[in-house]
Amino acid sequence: MPERIPKLDKDIKDKLEKVGIEMDKEKRSAIFLQVDQNVETSSSFASGVEMIGIKQALGKYDWLHDYYWKVVSKDKDQYTKEVDVEDVNGYFIRSLPGTKVDFPVEACLYLKSPKKQKVHNIIIAEENSELNIISGCASHPGLTTGMHLGISEFYVKKNAKLSFTMIHNWETNIEVRPRSAAIVEDGGIYISNYIIMNPVKIVQSYPTVHLNGDNSTAIMSSIIVAMDNSIVDTGSRVIIKGKGSSAEILSRAISKGGTIYSRGDIVGDSPDAKGHLECMGMMLSEQGSIIAIPELEAKHPNVDLSHEAAIGKIAEEEIFYLMSRGFTRDEATAAIVRGFLDIEIKGLPIALKKKIDEAINLVERELI
Amino acid sequence: MLRVVNLGAEVEGTPILNHVNLYIKEGQTYVLFGPNGNGKTSLLMTLIGNPSFKITYGRIIFKGQDINDLSTDQRVKMGMGISFQYPPKVSGLKLIDMLFNCAKQSGTDPSKIYEYAQMLNMEKFLNRSLNVGFSGGEVKRSEVLQLLTLNPDLVLFDEPDSGVDLDNIAIIGSAVGDLLDRKKNKDDRKKSGLIITHQGHILDYVDADYGLILYKGMVACVGDPYDMLDEISKKGYEGCVEKCLKGFQNSIKT
Ligand SMILES: Nc1ncnc2c1ncn2[C@@H]1O[C@H](COP(=O)(O)OP(=O)(O)O)[C@@H](O)[C@H]1O
Ligand SMILES: [Mg+2]
Numbered sequence: 001m002p003e004r005i006p007k008l009d010k011d012i013k014d015k016l017e018k019v020g021i022e023m024d025k026e027k028r029s030a031i032f033l034q035v036d037q038n039v040e041t042s043s044s045f046a047s048g049v050e051m052i053g054i055k056q057a058l059g060k061y062d063w064l065h066d067y068y069w070k071v072v073s074k075d076k077d078q079y080t081k082e083v084d085v086e087d088v089n090g091y092f093i094r095s096l097p098g099t100k101v102d103f104p105v106e107a108c109l110y111l112k113s114p115k116k117q118k119v120h121n122i123i124i125a126e127e128n129s130e131l132n133i134i135s136g137c138a139s140h141p142g143l144t145t146g147m148h149l150g151i152s153e154f155y156v157k158k159n160a161k162l163s164f165t166m167i168h169n170w171e172t173n174i175e176v177r178p179r180s181a182a183i184v185e186d187g188g189i190y191i192s193n194y195i196i197m198n199p200v201k202i203v204q205s206y207p208t209v210h211l212n213g214d215n216s217t218a219i220m221s222s223i224i225v226a227m228d229n230s231i232v233d234t235g236s237r238v239i240i241k242g243k244g245s246s247a248e249i250l251s252r253a254i255s256k257g258g259t260i261y262s263r264g265d266i267v268g269d270s271p272d273a274k275g276h277l278e279c280m281g282m283m284l285s286e287q288g289s290i291i292a293i294p295e296l297e298a299k300h301p302n303v304d305l306s307h308e309a310a311i312g313k314i315a316e317e318e319i320f321y322l323m324s325r326g327f328t329r330d331e332a333t334a335a336i337v338r339g340f341l342d343i344e345i346k347g348l349p350i351a352l353k354k355k356i357d358e359a360i361n362l363v364e365r366e367l368i
Numbered sequence: 369m370l371r372v373v374n375l376g377a378e379v380e381g382t383p384i385l386n387h388v389n390l391y392i393k394e395g396q397t398y399v400l401f402g403p404n405g406n407g408k409t410s411l412l413m414t415l416i417g418n419p420s421f422k423i424t425y426g427r428i429i430f431k432g433q434d435i436n437d438l439s440t441d442q443r444v445k446m447g448m449g450i451s452f453q454y455p456p457k458v459s460g461l462k463l464i465d466m467l468f469n470c471a472k473q474s475g476t477d478p479s480k481i482y483e484y485a486q487m488l489n490m491e492k493f494l495n496r497s498l499n500v501g502f503s504g505g506e507v508k509r510s511e512v513l514q515l516l517t518l519n520p521d522l523v524l525f526d527e528p529d530s531g532v533d534l535d536n537i538a539i540i541g542s543a544v545g546d547l548l549d550r551k552k553n554k555d556d557r558k559k560s561g562l563i564i565t566h567q568g569h570i571l572d573y574v575d576a577d578y579g580l581i582l583y584k585g586m587v588a589c590v591g592d593p594y595d596m597l598d599e600i601s602k603k604g605y606e607g608c609v610e611k612c613l614k615g616f617q618n619s620i621k622t
Contacts, residue, residue, distance in 0.1 A: 324440050
């Protein structure tokens with residue numbers, strides 16, 4: 001860990017390192033770290049990217065109030081209401097018009113005390129810009145209870161591209177209820193990757209993307225592993241309003257004793273909306289369950305929406321095939337599980353692809 | 369190399385191999401003919417140790433060791449290899465990663481992978497998921513490519529030439545020839561093989577030593593593979609088997 005955040009406790013540093021939060025400014029264009037309600041670090045090393053705490057940002061920019069509680073509504077449910085408080089904190093990330101930053105932005109939310117962490121983030125990719133964010137959320141080792149409530153509002157302006165890769169690293173006692181939504185304008189691309197592989201008490205979220213612009217695109221991928229007693233209830237909804245716009249929702253779910261609700265919903269509300277939903281589940285244990293709930297809604301005769309869902313156990317035939325090339329049974333199982341989780345995510349920078357691979361590596365041993 | 373002694377096997381409780389005897393010496397290549405559904409694939413699966421195929425009696429001796437109780441990966445580590453008639457798709461596992469694994473198993477220099485891939489015209493497939501979206505010919509080439517990298521001593525081929533056009537049969541045939549030391553002098557051949565084929569196209573590129581017909585789970589005929597192929601094309605399997613069994617019964621009587 002670089003000297004940028006010297007005042008951090010050693011155990012926090014260790015945990016961040018363990019879950020692979022990258023705070024090195026040689027590898028990131030901006031970094032942000034919030035512990036409970038306090039912003040510990042927030043800095044940008046690239047001229048095209050702005051990264052400050054949300055409170056500071058609201059003070060600095062009057063116009064930002066037009067983005068605050070705009071795409072997520074304040075009284076959506078009890079959890080959004082709870083975040084509407086004085087001591088809320090979070091990040092404001094914005095890529096300036098026409099800029100493309102090579103390195104991703106790292107934003108980390110860390111839960112240290114057994115209270116509720118309340119977060120409100122705003123992310124704006126201005127016109128013709130490209131912004132790649134990796135967001136890690138983690139909780140303190142041994143934390144016996146805790147809750148993370150996070151509002152995230154994403155704005156993808158004309159012809160901008162925003163990728164948001166979220167890797168969750170909670171512990172068995174933590175309850176997590178993010179509330180996210182995005183608006184994508186003409187020609188904009190929004191890519192979301194959600195990864196959770198560690199034990200957690202409950203995760204419940206159902207982000208919505210509004211493809212309001214013409215020729216806009218949303219690609220929502222999630223990789224979910226639910227260990228014993230974890231409940232992960234998550235999915236993505238895309239509402240296609242713009243002409244020539246399309247959505248893709250991909251998910252891979254593995255239950256090793258946990259319960260997974262894998263949701264997906266595509267609403268075709270433009271005459272030529274296109275959407276595909278793919279939801280694959282693998283059961284690695286007699287306990288637990290996977291429930292796939294794909295939904296499609298067409299509001300015009302010419303929309304083209306499809307879905308594909310399959311849940312099963314690992315195929316013996318594939319294990320045998322790999323064993324016939326010298327893999328042991330365990331090696332074969334690991335390779336197949338790994339292949340199953342490896343979604344081909346289009347348009348993701350290599351650094352983020354590597355990040356996802358690392359996350360899969362970390363959990364691989366526990367799965368077999 | 370391989371000695372199969374009075375082998376019986378069943379799948380899901382149904383007998384599929386009966387009293388099979390087979391002896392393949394180092395450097396020898398056998399061809400296995402037989403009508404569809406008569407147990408050719410089952411024999412290969414039993415030899416390589418597919419858990420769905422249970423040995424009911426008899427023994428498989430490989431390199432002098434009884435391998436009845438060994439798992440598939442243990443047999444492969446001893447030097448067996450197989451190309452499948454219909455291998456499964458493994459999504460997310462790239463062909464190149466499978467090949468790196470095969471190279472590691474056999475101690476093959478990984479740089480050879482690219483040489484072999486070029487030979488089999490498979491360079492474009494290295495970064496694709498194994499068998500996902502591969503055509504029939506591509507699947508067969510990928511199987512043989514994996515075997516080249518795995519470099520086994522006893523190689524089992526399940527219809528490497530079925531559904532493959534003539535250009536590709538030439539490519540595959542040449543690689544099979546390499547795998548089985550068929551391009552070497554007779555005395556220098558170390559590798560052994562068992563090849564299942566229907567049309568025998570592969571035999572234009574691989575000169576096999578013996579042919580067998582597997583009929584109703586039994587080895588019904590043994591002979592010169594080229595004569596056999598000729599007879600099969602003239603008389604059909606039934607005709608051939610009838611003739612062999614007659615000879616077989618006569619030999620029992622005398
Ligand atoms: N996995 C299996 N489960 C049930 N029956 C099988 C299985 N594999 C093969 N069989 C049966 O065993 C018999 C022999 O099949 P097979 O060995 O594939 O024949 P061949 O390769 O000679 O065409 C067939 O009747 C086939 O249906
Ligand atoms: Mg067969």
